[in-house]
Amino acid sequence: MSPESVTASFKADHDRLDELFAQFQRLKRTDLPRATEAFTAFQSGLRRHIIWEEELLFPLFERKTGMTSGPTQVMRMEHRQIGRDLDAIHHKVHTQDADTDTEEHSLLEVLSRHNLKEEKILYPAIDQAMNESDRASLFDAMRKIPEAGHATCCDEGETSGG
Secondary structure (H helix, E strand, C coil), X not given: CCCCCHHHHHHHHHHHHHHHHHHHHHHCCCCHHHHHHHHHHHHHHHHHHHHHHXXXXXXXXXXXXXXXXXXXXHHHHHHHHHHHHHHHHHHHHHCCXXXXXXXXXXXXXXXXXXXXXXXXXXXXHHHHHCCHHHHHHHHHHHHCCCHHHHCCCCCCCCCCCC
């Protein structure tokens, strides 16, 4: 039995992350501790998702297609902006400042376009370029990158994101 497609797997992770961020938004003015929990899970999950893409998925796509610039280069540039927006929200959450609307708007603007391009164009192209063995190796490597390793928000021993 072959592993599920990259498109299905990564879209499901986008949906999971979107729900965590929506929880943060709903709770930030009424229950800051729970909002912080949701944001921490969102941030660490999104950072892991970006690592999956940049360290595993994009290099595989580039090897298979020979395209080392173009779609993956654009996605990497957008990841940098997403990281800056995450850091800005993280800073406010860390200082218990719930006024993150401007930063959220910036993040969601980039994320919505970014995810749409990935889900409609890049992931299906990657699925087309991969065989069953590639997919199994990819999903195995992804499982070895734990989400907890990227939980750096609002706890003691916190490190600066980047």
